[in-house]
Amino acid sequence: MAQKQGLKPKKILIFASGNGSNFEAIVKHFNSKVFCTQNKQKTGCKRLVEIELVTDNKNAPVIERAKKLDIPYYYVKFEDLYDFLKPKKDEYNLFVLAGYMRILPEKILKLGAWPGTHGQKQNKFINIHPSLLPKFKGKNAIRQAFEANEEKTGVTIHFVEKNVDSGKIIAQKSLPTGKKTLPVLEDAIHKIEHKLYPEIIENLLFKTSVLLFGGGAREHALAQKLSNSPFLDTLYLVNPNDGFKNLGETLELIPNGDSAKDYKDLAKKARALNISMLIVGPENPLFEGITDIFQNEGISVIGANKKWAALEGSKSFAKTFMQKNGIKTASYKILEEKDLTLAHNIKDTLQYFTSKYQALPVIKADGAALGKGVELPETFKKAKFSVNEFLKGKFGKASKKILLEERLFGKEISLVSFWDGKTLVSFPPASDYKRLLDNNKGKNTGGMGAIAPAKISAKEKKQLKEYENALKSALIKEKADFTGIIYSGLILTKNGIYVLEYNMRFGDPETQVLLELLETDLLYIFNKIAEKKLDEIDIKFSQKKASSLVLASKGYPDNPKKGVLIKNLDAAKKYGCKIYFAGVKNSENELVTNGGRVLNIVKSGNYKKKILEDIYKTASDIAFDGKIFRKDIGK
Numbered sequence: 192m193a194q195k196q197g198l199k200p201k202k203i204l205i206f207a208s209g210n211g212s213n214f215e216a217i218v219k220h221f222n223s224k225v226f227c228t229q230n231k232q233k234t235g236c237k238r239l240v241e242i243e244l245v246t247d248n249k250n251a252p253v254i255e256r257a258k259k260l261d262i263p264y265y266y267v268k269f270e271d272l273y274d275f276l277k278p279k280k281d282e283y284n285l286f287v288l289a290g291y292m293r294i295l296p297e298k299i300l301k302l303g304a305w306p307g308t309h310g311q312k313q314n315k316f317i318n319i320h321p322s323l324l325p326k327f328k329g330k331n332a333i334r335q336a337f338e339a340n341e342e343k344t345g346v347t348i349h350f351v352e353k354n355v356d357s358g359k360i361i362a363q364k365s366l367p368t369g370k371k372t373l374p375v376l377e378d379a380i381h382k383i384e385h386k387l388y389p390e391i392i393e394n395l396l397f398k399t400s401v402l403l404f405g406g407g408a409r410e411h412a413l414a415q416k417l418s419n420s421p422f423l424d425t426l427y428l429v430n431p432n433d434g435f436k437n438l439g440e441t442l443e444l445i446p447n448g449d450s451a452k453d454y455k456d457l458a459k460k461a462r463a464l465n466i467s468m469l470i471v472g473p474e475n476p477l478f479e480g481i482t483d484i485f486q487n488e489g490i491s492v493i494g495a496n497k498k499w500a501a502l503e504g505s506k507s508f509a510k511t512f513m514q515k516n517g518i519k520t521a522s523y524k525i526l527e528e529k530d531l532t533l534a535h536n537i538k539d540t541l542q543y544f545t546s547k548y549q550a551l552p553v554i555k556a557d558g559a560a561l562g563k564g565v566e567l568p569e570t571f572k573k574a575k576f577s578v579n580e581f582l583k584g585k586f587g588k589a590s591k592k593i594l595l596e597e598r599l600f601g602k603e604i605s606l607v608s609f610w611d612g613k614t615l616v617s618f619p620p621a622s623d624y625k626r627l628l629d630n631n632k633g634k635n636t637g638g639m640g641a642i643a644p645a646k647i648s649a650k651e652k653k654q655l656k657e658y659e660n661a662l663k664s665a666l667i668k669e670k671a672d673f674t675g676i677i678y679s680g681l682i683l684t685k686n687g688i689y690v691l692e693y694n695m696r697f698g699d700p701e702t703q704v705l706l707e708l709l710e711t712d713l714l715y716i717f718n719k720i721a722e723k724k725l726d727e728i729d730i731k732f733s734q735k736k737a738s739s740l741v742l743a744s745k746g747y748p749d750n751p752k753k754g755v756l757i758k759n760l761d762a763a764k765k766y767g768c769k770i771y772f773a774g775v776k777n778s779e780n781e782l783v784t785n786g787g788r789v790l791n792i793v794k795s796g797n798y799k800k801k802i803l804e805d806i807y808k809t810a811s812d813i814a815f816d817g818k819i820f821r822k823d824i825g826k
């Protein structure tokens with residue numbers, strides 16, 4: 192469990208009919224957790240979680256366990272359960288089924304109406320089942336998987352619905368069946384249960400309040416995903432746009448010219464609100480050290496610390512990291528402001544690239560320039576001109592040092608990975624569409640659309656795995672002690688995979704499609720990252736395909752038109768699409784454009800053609816003056 196503040200004791204009722212090994216594991220887990228008032232001494236402390244047992248079986252061994260563990264228990268015949276529970280239902284925060292051999296009728300399930308405020312369709316009843324649901328429902332699930340010669344099986348914790356073993360899945364953990372005999376397999380499954388169930392119960396009882404920083408479509412998608420999590424207490428949003436501020440409580444941050452002070456004040460406010468986790472969307476706060484500041488206040492952060500944000504914030508730092516660790520990247524040379532006075536240096540360097548690689552180099556600002564600090568000059572003259580412009584400060588300090596890079600050719604893909612300091616887990620690769628116009632023509636933008644998973648060959652898949660392993664080893668070797676996201680911008684060349692750049696955050700618009708594929712609860716993953724225990728969980732991705740299309744405002748990326756009324760947003764519902772808002776704001780209760788990228792239309796499903804059809808139908812129905820979008824996403 193991520194560090195949580197302001198804990199209040201909770202109470203649960205465990206339902207069991209038989210052996211009760213899960214019951215015992217839960218009791219023992221919480222025995223070591225006590226809640227103390229004020230003086231923190233053991234006196235004045237009580238159990239953080241009070242536990243009671245109810246059983247429908249007078250002879251169940253679980254009763255002996257309850258006696259031994261000093262847990263109050265009730266023997267209640269199943270036909271009397273409703274009357275027993277009804278007057279007591281509000282005493283309990285959670286009803287935990289652990290080998291309760293009865294199917295609960297709706298009447299009883301209704302007693303567990305969910306007290307949450309986030310519209311989750313769940314109730315207070317949870318169950319543990321010894322298979323990877325939806326496979327092998329009902330009795331003898333371990334045996335069923337064993338006899339079916341499954342390669343892997345596992346454990347599922349889920350909310351209880353009236354159909355057996357079918358409620359929303361909360362967490363799963365898998366196990367390779369290998370050559371285990373049935374008893375060995377059963378034993379291994381129970382071991383997983385005894386660890387997973389208490390942990391999930393703890394996370395459900397002591398939910399996390401989260402602060403999400405950022406106001407674009409990426410943050411809208413993250414906020415949407417987080418607000419569906421059963422582990423969420425309250426979602427707070429720093430400066431969300433008006434298109435998604437309804438998903439949480441807004442914390443306004445008005446920059447004062449001193450970002451460190453702004454972040455310190457924000458962290459103090461967060462602490463006072465019992466927020467225990469910060470998730471950072473955009474890059475600038477990372478460069479400015481928001482992570483270090485929040486961590487000093489005892490708040491976990493999903494986002495790199497200042498030191499490691501430099502993998503994105505300084506291209507030369509990233510190059511050194513890659514070269515030291517044998518990660519393939521374009522060869523490069525550095526030019527600095529002082530080279531302006533040594534004109535032949537610039538000319539010689541450009542000539543070096545044209546003679547060695549038969550192509551002009553790519554020009555990159557060393558520092559961060561809002562994704563705009565990269566140029567691919569077409570002529571020698573233009574290259575010379577751009578180099579001069581950059582060094583003279585076209586992007587301020589960010590371009591007073593530049594990299595000239597060997598130009599690489601191939602398909603680009605984005606690999607977004609979770610990182611906790613020792614474990615790296617990646618999403619399927621995505622493709623984004625960076626240029627403004629169809630067929631990758633026009634200006635570079637923040638991204639005009641994305642698809643996931645990116646289409647890559649079996650050989651490329653293997654290379655990607657090798658790259659991931661190399662990245663992981665490099666991060667371990669360099670002691671990259673941050674908890675967050677690392678995004679690799681990759682290019683698949685004929686000589687293998689090369690890194691074009693690192694971002695230390697979720698990609699935009701990639702996130703909007705990648706979250707569609709994520710089946711494991713996002714906040715559960717973030718909690719595990721914060722605890723540096725990412726290795727303990729399985730992260731599952733669906734086999735679906737997802738796509739997003741950006742609707743932008745006329746004049747994007749240079750001078751987008753603002754204040755234009757956006758009509759017909761309901762079209763999204765009609766075609767089963769989601770909308771994530773970026774540059775919008777409220778004006779007289781209606782949304783108007785307020786930036787270049789206005790919104791994302793997102794859909795996932797089994798058939799790419801159908802997804803794209805629905806996205807494009809939605810795109811043509813949504814109306815605002817000067818609407819622009821690419822017509823070739825996914826083609």
Ligand code: GRF
Nearest residue numbers: 210211212213290319320321
């Ligand atoms: C467990 O395997 C659990 O998954 C299932 O029933 C079994 C209960 O075992 N729902 P125990 O009574 O906790 O030992």
